Structure formats: structure tokens, C-alpha cells
Amino acid sequence: MVRHSKLQKQVLSLYRQFLRAGRAKPGFVPRIREEFRANAAIKKTDVMYIEYLCRRAQRQLEQLKDVNTKQLGIFSKTEENS
Amino acid sequence: HCLHFAATKFYNPRSLVKLSKISSHYPVVDHEFDAVVVGAGGAGLRAAFGLSEAGFNTACVTKLFPTRSHTVAAQGGINAALGNMEEDNWRWHFYDTVKGSDWLGDQDAIHYMTEQAPAAVVELENFGMPFSRTEDGKIYQRAFGGQSLKYGKGGQAHRCCCVADRTGHSLLHTLYGRSLRYDTSYFVEYFALDLLMEEGECRGVIALCMEDGSIHRLRAKNTVIATGGYGRTYFSCTSAHTSTGDGNAMVTRAGLPCQDLEFVQFHPTGIYGAGCLITEGCRGEGGILINSEGERFMERYAPNAKDLASRDVVSRAMTIEIREGRYGVGPEKDHVYLQLHHLPPQQLAARLPGISETAMIFAGVDVTKDPIPVLPTVHYNMGGIPTNYKGQVITYKDGVDKVVQGLYACGEAGCASVHGANRLGANSLLDLVVFGRACALTIAENNTPGEKLAPLMANAGEESVANLDKIRFANGSTRTSEIRLNMQKIMQSHAAVFRTGDVLKEGCVKMDALYETLADIKTFDRGIVWNTDLVETLELQNLMLNAVQTIQAAEARKESRGAHAREDFKERVDEYDYSKPLQGQVKRPYDQHWRKHTLSHVDPKTGKVTLNYRPVIDYSLNAEDCAAIPPAIRSY
Numbered sequence: 224m225v226r227h228s229k230l231q232k233q234v235l236s237l238y239r240q241f242l243r244a245g246r247a248k249p250g251f252v253p254r255i256r257e258e259f260r261a262n263a264a265i266k267k268t269d270v271m272y273i274e275y276l277c278r279r280a281q282r283q284l285e286q287l288k289d290v291n292t293k294q295l296g297i298f299s300k301t302e303e304n305s
Numbered sequence: 306h307c308l309h310f311a312a313t314k315f316y317n318p319r320s321l322v323k324l325s326k327i328s329s330h331y332p333v334v335d336h337e338f339d340a341v342v343v344g345a346g347g348a349g350l351r352a353a354f355g356l357s358e359a360g361f362n363t364a365c366v367t368k369l370f371p372t373r374s375h376t377v378a379a380q381g382g383i384n385a386a387l388g389n390m391e392e393d394n395w396r397w398h399f400y401d402t403v404k405g406s407d408w409l410g411d412q413d414a415i416h417y418m419t420e421q422a423p424a425a426v427v428e429l430e431n432f433g434m435p436f437s438r439t440e441d442g443k444i445y446q447r448a449f450g451g452q453s454l455k456y457g458k459g460g461q462a463h464r465c466c467c468v469a470d471r472t473g474h475s476l477l478h479t480l481y482g483r484s485l486r487y488d489t490s491y492f493v494e495y496f497a498l499d500l501l502m503e504e505g506e507c508r509g510v511i512a513l514c515m516e517d518g519s520i521h522r523l524r525a526k527n528t529v530i531a532t533g534g535y536g537r538t539y540f541s542c543t544s545a546h547t548s549t550g551d552g553n554a555m556v557t558r559a560g561l562p563c564q565d566l567e568f569v570q571f572h573p574t575g576i577y578g579a580g581c582l583i584t585e586g587c588r589g590e591g592g593i594l595i596n597s598e599g600e601r602f603m604e605r606y607a608p609n610a611k612d613l614a615s616r617d618v619v620s621r622a623m624t625i626e627i628r629e630g631r632y633g634v635g636p637e638k639d640h641v642y643l644q645l646h647h648l649p650p651q652q653l654a655a656r657l658p659g660i661s662e663t664a665m666i667f668a669g670v671d672v673t674k675d676p677i678p679v680l681p682t683v684h685y686n687m688g689g690i691p692t693n694y695k696g697q698v699i700t701y702k703d704g705v706d707k708v709v710q711g712l713y714a715c716g717e718a719g720c721a722s723v724h725g726a727n728r729l730g731a732n733s734l735l736d737l738v739v740f741g742r743a744c745a746l747t748i749a750e751n752n753t754p755g756e757k758l759a760p761l762m763a764n765a766g767e768e769s770v771a772n773l774d775k776i777r778f779a780n781g782s783t784r785t786s787e788i789r790l791n792m793q794k795i796m797q798s799h800a801a802v803f804r805t806g807d808v809l810k811e812g813c814v815k816m817d818a819l820y821e822t823l824a825d826i827k828t829f830d831r832g833i834v835w836n837t838d839l840v841e842t843l844e845l846q847n848l849m850l851n852a853v854q855t856i857q858a859a860e861a862r863k864e865s866r867g868a869h870a871r872e873d874f875k876e877r878v879d880e881y882d883y884s885k886p887l888q889g890q891v892k893r894p895y896d897q898h899w900r901k902h903t904l905s906h907v908d909p910k911t912g913k914v915t916l917n918y919r920p921v922i923d924y925s926l927n928a929e930d931c932a933a934i935p936p937a938i939r940s941y
Contacts, residue, residue, distance in 0.1 A: 254332050260330060290335045291362065291490060296763070298770045299330040299518065 230273060234259075238281050244287045250285065250295035329778075331770050332450075333520045337599055338364045338490070339754050340527040341510050343497045343552060346374035347473070349481040349531035350372075350714025356529075356746025357487035360754045366492045366512050368840075369545065371481045371583060375533055375545045377738065379473020380584035382447065382465035383429075385736040389443040390463035393454070396417045396931050400456045402732060405615050406725020407564070407867035407877065408900060408936040411922035414694035416931050418739045425738045426466050431494035434479040437656065447656070451615040451729040451941070461613060465731040469657040470584050476734055495521065497551060498838055499769040500528065500712070502559045507712035508759055511766035513773065513841060518833030520773075522766055524758050527711055527748045530556065531741065534686040534717040537844075540797035541789075542683035543575050543582040552718040554722055554847035556690050557854070560905035561700055561709060564919070565688035566851065567858035568933060569838025570868050571802050573619040577640040579667040582684065583660050583677060585730040586610040590656050592618070592645045595676065596626050597855060602641075607941040614941035617727045618866040620681035623871075624802045627680075642676035679827040681867050685733060686726040687868065688855075690714035691919070692905065692912040693927070694721060696744035700836035701904055701919040713747065715740035718812035722902065725921075726867020739752050777833070777840045781825035784844045788826065790851055791819055792845075800856050804874045809860040816853050819913030823849060849912070854905040856913040864899040884938050894921070900936070901922075907935040 227235065265273060270284050280303030286292055342353040345367035353365040367374070386395040399419040403410055429442065430436060437445040447466035468475040494515045501509040501522065509524040530551030536544025553563050573594070574583040580915065588594070593601045593612050606622040607614035611937045616620075623641050645653060649671050653661055657672075658827040664677045691699050698712040714720075716737045723736055799812025823846065830838040864878040865871045878899045882892045895901070908915075925933045 233336055261872055280517075283517065286334075289490065291364070293335045296333045297330055297334065298509055298767060300774065 228267065230270065230277075231267065233277060234273070237277065237284065241280070241284055241287065242286060248287075248294055249294065250297075254295055311772070317498055324828070329774055331520050331774070333522055333766070336364065336521060336523045337758055338358035338362050338363070338523060338525040338755065339341075340529065340748055341366060341523045341525040341754070342529040342531060343367075343555075344531035344532055344533060344716070344718065345369070345371035345491070345493075345512055346373070346531060346716060347375070347376035347388060347480060347734060348718075348741040349529070350477070350484050351738050351741030352529045352655055352713075352744045353489045354480075354484040354487045355742050356748060357489045358751040359745060361748065361752075362826060364490045364525070364755060365714060366495050366510060366523065368494060368496045368515070368551070370493055371484070371491070374477065375548055376477045376734075376739055377474045377541075378545065378582065378733055379476070379580060380535060381468045381586045381589075382467030382472045383447065383476070383738075384449065384464050384511075384731040385426040385735065386419070386464055386465055386731070387426060387444060387446065387466065389439060390446045391454070393462060393464055395422060396461075397454055397456055397462065398422065398452070399925075399931055400934055401462070402723065403730060403934045404457065404937075404939055405451045405727055405729040406723070406878070407456045407727055407939055408725065408934075409568075409866060409902070409921055410706070410725030411694065411722050412925045412933045413922050414723050416925040417743070418723050418735060420734055420931070421739045421742075424447050425735065425742070429476065429479060429738065430721060432479050432483045434468065434475055436466055438726060447586055448613060450585050450588070450613045451621070452612070452613075453610075460609070465589065466746070466921070467586060467731075469655070470586050470657045473734060476738075483708075485615075491565060492521070492523070493766055496843065497532070497555065498773065498843070499766065499891050500555050500559045501765045503759070503762065503765070504866050505761070506710040507559075508761050508765075511769050513840075515835055515907075518836070520766070520770055524755055524761055526597055526752060526758060527713065529744050530690060530698075530714040530718050531716040534689075534716045535848060536686070538848050538852040539683040539854065540793040540798050541575070541580045541680075543572060543580055544683070545678065549844040549847050550686075550851040551844065551847045552714065552716075553689060554850040556698070556714075557850050557907050558909050562696065562843050562906050563688065563854055564690060564691035564902050564904055565722060565726075565858075566607055566686070566854045566905060567862055567903060568687040568726050568868050569683055569800070569855065570685040570687060570700075571620040571687050572684030573616055573623055573681055574643050574677075574679040575684070576680035577668050577680045579666045580682050581663055582682075583643060585613075585616070587643060587645055587657060587660060590652060591648050592643055592648075592651070593677075594623065595642050595644050602626050607785040610654050610941035615727055616730060617870070618941055620802050621870055623679075623688075633936075640678045643679045644676040645672045646676070652736045685721070685728055687720070687726065687728050688903075689718050689720035691902070692719050692721050693922070694743070695747040696740050697747060701917070706919070711808040713744040715744045726869060735921045760820060772846075773839070773843070776826070776828060777836065777839050779826050779842070780829045783825055783843050784827050785838065788819065789845050792816070792849060793884070795819065796852055796856065803870050803872050804859055806860070806863075809856065812856050813860050816856050817912060820849055821852060845908065850907055850909065853912050853914055854907060858903045858905050858916060861916050862899060862903065866899065879936055880938075883936050
């Protein structure tokens with residue numbers, strides 16, 4: 224089977240780190256999964272973009288690990304008939 | 306159909322209604338701190354690390370990297386009565402500031418600032434700020450506008466401590482370097498949207514992360530606003546494009562008043578055309594303003610202080626010279642000249658290197674040979690969020706100042722009010738560090754680190770996110786840039802150095818009409834990551850709130866005071882006529898004179914401004930130590 228490239232291993236490692244960090248705080252894990260699954264569709268040749276997302280992810284991970292970050296909620300649009 | 310925002314406590318995409326491809330759900334990350342500072346300029350950084358030093362868990366939210374805040378552009382210097390050049394006393398500085406404010410400044414705040422000034426400058430010097438030095442190694446102090454000795458009777462004072470002509474740059478970098486020693490959490494490139502207010506208290510801030518489009522609610526018991534001024538409401542200003550009055554607008558949307566917004570300072574020497582600032586320090590080092598006849602015209606307008614009169618006096622003098630036809634030579638013939646070539650080149654190179662380069666780049670002028678073309682340009686906003694001398698935000702209800710719990714303001718965004726109707730040069734950098742520290746001290750005095758936070762509603766910040774969503778998908782007919790340009794042109798032509806009743810009224814009508822067009826705005830970028838179209842539109846909303854308050858307050862104030870000069874009401878209207886002896890005069894009732902602060906509220910939906918007034922504080926903090934100055938006629 225095709226082995227994972229260095230970059231793919233890095234992304235998987237980030238995913239694991241995110242899940243580990245987000246387990247204790249409510250609301251993060253579904254969001255993490257959503258973001259990673261949405262970005263899984265990026266072509267593996269688009270290295271620039273993937274590396275940019277990895278750098279951004281590092282910063283977001285640092286923030287997630289920070290003790291002052293507490294939870295994640297959502298504001299969503301619901302349509303009501305007026 | 307109407308749109309409704311609901312916040313669910315736990316994010317679960319499967320429970321969401323089927324959404325379109327570009328989804329409209331906004332993940333919101335909640336953070337908890339002891340204190341949040343909005344803005345990382347001179348005042349914001351000083352407040353942030355002051356709080357961290359006192360042990361508070363502090364966050365600093367800023368839309369710019371700290372060293373890119375507009376403080377970095379300040380040139381002149383920072384006033385303090387150190388007495389290095391000649392004998393000096395902070396009470397003389399107090400007198401000069403009170404007079405400079407045209408007796409609209411609150412004397413308790415001015416007392417606090419001028420008394421703290423020497424300690425503040427020494428603190429900066431200990432942080433490593435590389436002040437210019439005299440021969441014997443002491444901090445070099447230069448002459449600056451409006452500064453005198455012995456309560457105005459002892460001639461020009463030299464009390465502006467400077468770092469060549471890039472004091473603000475040096476100050477900001479020093480403060481930034483110092484701040485890294487403390488464990489403040491920085492949220493850089495996060496645009497603060499609104500305050501989270503509940504039960505009349507401020508419980509935090511909601512911000513948009515520009516990098517990934519996520520919303521963040523930073524809950525804290527104490528919020529400090531240090532977001533700077535709103536120069537960009539005018540077409541020609543010395544401010545950065547980022548000076549959009551975000552803090553003033555946040556406070557307005559929270560239903561709180563802003564104070565004295567009609568007082569906009571026009572700096573005498575902004576480069577003609579480019580609008581870049583040429584510091585007052587040039588005139589402090591000996592530079593003079595000349596008209597087309599080569600005459601040093603300031604001698605006629607301010608016989609004692611001449612070119613170093615207060616900024617509003619100089620700006621008005623320049624405008625009169627231009628109007629009466631004694632203008633600088635040039636195709637448009639609508640500016641005057643600042644002459645520096647009579648000064649020794651070594652002095653120019655040592656004390657004014659930055660402006661030498663600025664003049665070359667933006668005006669193509671070699672300062673050792675030719676004069677620089679200059680024009681009064683919008684530079685500073687004396688008004689802002691009303692606070693007491695401790696930095697706590699106040700409202701005025703039933704004749705009494707009432708503190709808003711959990712909210713503080715400092716820097717150009719705040720109005721303590723130390724500058725009153727006109728700010729003296731080099732007092733702003735002082736204002737930043739003194740009141741930044743004051744906010745930190747007040748918070749430390751009244752709170753302990755690690756206190757439990759008051760509860761916050763689950764959907765706090767909903768309106769801000771709804772507004773964000775509305776703008777992100779706005780599909781009207783006018784672009785953001787068009788509305789902004791129209792606003793800037795209206796303000797520039799209707800609320801300039803000299804203001805007239807009819808012109809102001811016309812401006813108010815035009816601004817109201819323009820405010821309506823905000824509902825019909827068009828944006829192009831529908832994404833959420835680095836959406837600068839969205840951020841510029843949010844900034845435009847903030848600018849518009851500031852602009853309507855400025856022009857309405859200017860139209861309502863029927864007198865000339867400080868930087869607010871009315872052609873149709875040329876005199877200052879105080880409780881007594883101070884140009885005549887007081888004996889035998891009847892005191893005018895409060896509602897018939899204008900020596901009072903303007904407080905303005907806006908209804909954000911309609912843009913309608915309501916004005917009321919608040920008395921000036923005329924007593925100092927300690928009458929024996931420093932007597933308050935009774936009002937008098939202001940002449941230089």
C-alpha cells in the first residue's frame with residue numbers, strides 16, 4: 224500500500240494532537256473533525272496551501288492548549304417564517 | 306424570511322439545518338481572563354503589562370501587530386517637568402495644559418497627569434528608551450508649543466523630552482520590548498467587534514480572528530479600551546488608515562455616551578498633498594512659518610509665543626493667511642511654508658533626521674535649502690470615551706458622574722479629559738503612559754487576580770455576529786470605498802478648521818443621508834479567512850458613528866473654544882465674561898453657557914444623535930498642593 228508522505232504524517236500528527244488537546248474542553252472535537260475532513264479533499268500536490276494550513280494549525284493548537292480557552296459554541300443561522 | 310441567530314452550547318454539525326455550500330455557521334471560542342485590553346498602542350501596551358505585572362491574567366486584543374499601531378508615527382516628544390534645561394515645576398506644566406485646553410479640561414485629571422509626568426518619563430528611561438541627551442548626559446528637552454515657565458510669565462519652557470524626532474517609534478518599541486517580559490496573552494490581528502454588556506456592566510469583548518474567521522468571546526471582569534482616534538473620518542489627515550475609532554463605536558453601540566467629539570485638532574504642519582506629519586519639534590528647534598511675502602506671520606497672531614503658540618491658534622492663523630491671499634507660491638496657492646534652512650545643518654541632522662527624510666520623500670524638498678509646503682491637517686481627537694481621572698468609564702445620570710463597572714479607557718480613545726478643547730503638543734504620549742498605568746493601577750486596587758467571573762448569557766454577542774454575517778453577504782448598490790470617500794469629503798468641507806452654522810447644518814443633513822446608504826452597502830468577498838472587505842466595512846460602520854457625532858456636536862456648540870472655531874460665534878461663552886472684571890457680573894445659568902462637556906449618544910439603526918452636557922471639573926486633586934486655575938482669556 225502507498226505509505227504516507229512526510230507531510231501527510233505531519234497532518235495526522237496534528238490531528239491527533241488537536242483531538243488530545245480538545246478532549247477536555249466542550250465543543251472542540253466535532254469542530255476539529257469537521258475542519259480536518261473538509262480539508263482532506265485538498266490535492267496532495269498542493270504543498271504550499273497544505274503547509275500554510277499546518278502553520279495556522281500550530282497557532283490554533285497553541286491557543287487550544289492555553290488554559291484560558293474554555294469551550295467552543297456556535298452561532299448558526301436558522302430560518303423562521305415571519 | 307427573517308434571520309435568527311441562536312447559540313447552541315455544544316457544537317454539533319449534525320444537528321444543524323441543512324446549510325448551503327458557503328455555510329453561515331460561526332464557531333465561537335470562549336476564553337476567560339481577569340482583564341482584557343483592546344488595542345496595543347502606547348496606552349494599550351502600558352495597561353496590559355501593568356496588569357500582568359500586578360498578577361492579573363491579561364489578554365491584549367489588537368487588529369494590528371503592536372509595533373504597527375499609530376503610536377509609532379508620533380514624532381515630537383513627551384512633556385515632563387524634569388528641569389534639565391532650566392528650572393521647572395510640574396505646576397507650571399499644569400497651568401499650561403489647563404490654559405491649552407481652553408478651560409474645558411478636567412483639572413483633577415490634568416493635575417494627576419502633570420504630577421506623574423516626571424516619574425513616567427524616568428520609568429520609560431529605565432525601560433531603555435533612548436532619549437536624546439544633553440552634553441552632561443541628562444535627557445534633552447526641547448521647546449514645544451504652549452509650554453511656558455512661571456504660569457505663563459517666564460517665557461518659553463523647554464520640557465519636551467524627545468528621541469530625535471521619532472519619539473513615538475521609540476516609545477512603542479520600548480514598551481513592546483518591555484511587555485515581552487510579562488505573560489500577557491496577545492491576540493494579534495483580532496478585530497474587536499463589540500463589548501459584551503450585561504446589566505449595565507462590561508463583561509468582556511467579542512472579536513473576529515482575521516486569520517481564520519473564527520469568533521472569540523473574551524470574558525473578563527475588567528475591559529480596557531485603548532483603540533486610538535478616528536482621523537480617517539476626514540479626507541486629509543495625518544493618521545494611519547487603521548485609525549477608525551473602533552473603541553468609540555463599540556461604546557456607542559453599548560448605549561454609552563462619547564464626550565467632546567466635536568474637538569478635532571488640526572495640526573499646523575502636515576505636508577501639503579500627502580498629509581504626512583512634520584513635527585512641532587521643528588518649530589521648537591527654531592523653524593518658522595512664512596507666507597508668500599516671506600513674512601513670519603505668527604508674530605502678528607501670537608506676539609509672545611509666535612510659532613510656538615498652541616496648535617489651534619497656529620492652524621487658524623495659517624488658514625486666515627491662506628484665505629486672505631498671502632499664500633505660498635504654487636499652482637493651487639493654498640498652503641504656507643515651514644522654513645528650516647536658516648538652522649545649522651548639524652542641528653537638523655542630529656535633532657530632526659526623520660522629518661528631513663519625510664520632507665524629501667513626500668514633498669521633494671531638501672530642508673537645508675528650501676522651505677516645506679504645509680497645511681493644517683486633521684491630527685488628533687481630543688474627545689473620546691468619558692472617564693474619570695482613574696481611567697474608569699463614566700456616564701452622567703441625574704447630575705452625577707456614575708462609573709460603568711468593568712470598563713476603562715485610556716489613550717486617544719479616552720477623554721479624561723486632560724486635553725479639553727485643544728491638546729498641547731507632546732502631551733499625548735504622556736497621556737498614553739500615565740493613563741495606561743492609571744487603568745492598570747485602578748484595576749489592581751479594586752480587584753484580585755483569579756476572581757470568579759459573573760455569568761454571561763449563552764448567546765452574548767449575537768447581534769455582533771448577525772451584523773458580521775449581514776455585511777459579509779451584503780449585496781446592495783454602493784461600495785464601501787464610495788461611502789467612505791463621501792463621508793471623508795463631507796467632513797473635510799463641512800467640519801474643517803473654521804466652521805459656520807449653515808455649512809455645518811448642511812453637513813449634518815448630508816451625513817444623515819449618507820448614514821442611510823449604509824443599509825444598501827455592497828461587499829464582494831464572501832469568504833471568512835482574511836476578508837479585508839468585511840473588516841473595512843466594519844471599520845466604515847465605526848467611522849460613520851464617530852463622524853455623525855462629531856458633526857452634530859459641532860453644529861450644536863454655538864461658541865468658539867479651543868480647536869472648535871465658529872465663524873458665526875467667534876467668542877468663548879463661559880459662565881462669566883472673563884475679558885471684563887468679574888465684579889458686578891451675573892453668573893450665566895448652566896444651560897446658557899458652553900463651558901461644559903458634550904455627551905453624545907447615537908441610535909445605531911437610524912444614525913440619530915442625541916446630545917446632553919456634563920460640567921467641567923474645576924478642582925484639582927489637592928488644592929493646597931496645586932491650586933486650580935480659574936478661567937481667563939486665552940492668548941499667546
